Amino acid sequence: MSINPDQTIKFSPMHRLQWEEAQQKDVILYPEGMVELNQSSAEILKMCDGTRKLDQIIDDLEQKFATTGLANDITAFLEVALKNGWIQQN
Amino acid sequence: MAGSNKTKITPPRWLLAELTYACPLQCPYCANPIDYAKYQSELDTEDWKRVLSQARKMGAVQLGFSGGEPLTRKDLPELVKHARDLGYYSNLITSGYGLTEEKIAQLKEAGLDHIQVSIQASTQELNDHLAGTESFQHKKEVAHLVKKHGYPMVLCVVIHRENIHQMPQILEMAEELGADYLELANTQYYGWAHANRDLLLPTKEQFEQAEQIAQAFKEKVAGKMKIYYVVPDFYEDRPKACMNGWGTTFLTIAPDGVALPCHSARELPDMDCPNVKDYSIEQIWNESKTFNFFRGFEWMKEPCSSCDEKEKDFGGCRCQAYLLSGDMYAADPVCSKSPNHHVIQDAIDSAKASALADNEKPLIFRNSKNSRLLS
Ligand code: SF4
């Protein structure tokens, strides 16, 4: 399964992404499970709001963190996210 | 000794709210205590709201509404709403009995995240027999409605000797119903399942065959359906890491307000489990004797205390150690290093003898009459 660059990406409605005060972390919640996210993973997932395609997510994140060269890391993470069902396309 | 407070205490993450012991079904493997009928009192709505708020503040985030049948509580939508407002991810663990489309929509509106429907078997005849109630068709309808209303659909089937031969059909049924998650829970022998063990425990061959079928199916549906396979620990040589360690992650509140480190803990001797009517969740979690009892490793006996695997399985399940060896400090007898390990083979042999006997005794169904008779 790989990311289609021509389609927008959105966070799965079957999961919930939320900030946990007690853990000081963003987490993904789903039936019987919880994944704790590091800050960069959480930032990437927050960009998956159904309006952006892969390129835009990379651009926006590079701009937000005033850096370049994030493309590989972001794509690799989104592929894992897609495989885990955390995000969807179209 | 037990109750040492040197162990670092981590906050609860999972809260199981057993709203009631009332249930229209009579599953002979029910995990409720055998003597449940003597606990008549139930927390009221305000008590539950306070419990939810306090546990959430400590860090609990996964919430299961269970029972009994939680739908018998009239205040369920109100509690669901309260849980949503607090930021819980909440799950209704139900037999589906009494669940209508209207209710499913109402609970969604209140903020329920998912519904876990249990089905007893893949055929009406066996399902209704095991449930002790005509319920099969309705459960299937409920499964469709759960999906229709946009919930992730979690199907739960408890596996034992009476239905294990249906594994292929159970998997087909889950696929046909469009389950997003399928929990295949091999029976854990506590509560009513312990009482019915001779009739429920499958043979090793049956286990292995069923597991093979389930694993192959898991690959086939990868990406579409997630399968949680709860292993049958009687056929393992190491115990499960019960509750991820006592008092580390899980908090169960029984219908009468008793707080438990695992749902069977009230059956352990002298446990004096604290009640949420008397203490806050924070006091219970951090300070109570019960929750500190098996925290850490200092309570352990040999062979666990010097074992290099103790951080992996915490010596296994305390309730199983007690039920099977009479000693709640002992290694879980499932472990091949346990001096009591032979009791597992005895149980397997006894179940096999029962299966081969001409006149097998009948299953004891979970209902108030039997509860009173047995306790
Ligand atoms: S296991 Fe069966 S009898 Fe027990 S609470 Fe669940 S539905 Fe009711």
Ligand code: SF4
């Ligand atoms: S001896 Fe105790 S700690 Fe070691 S593997 Fe067995 S149950 Fe676990």
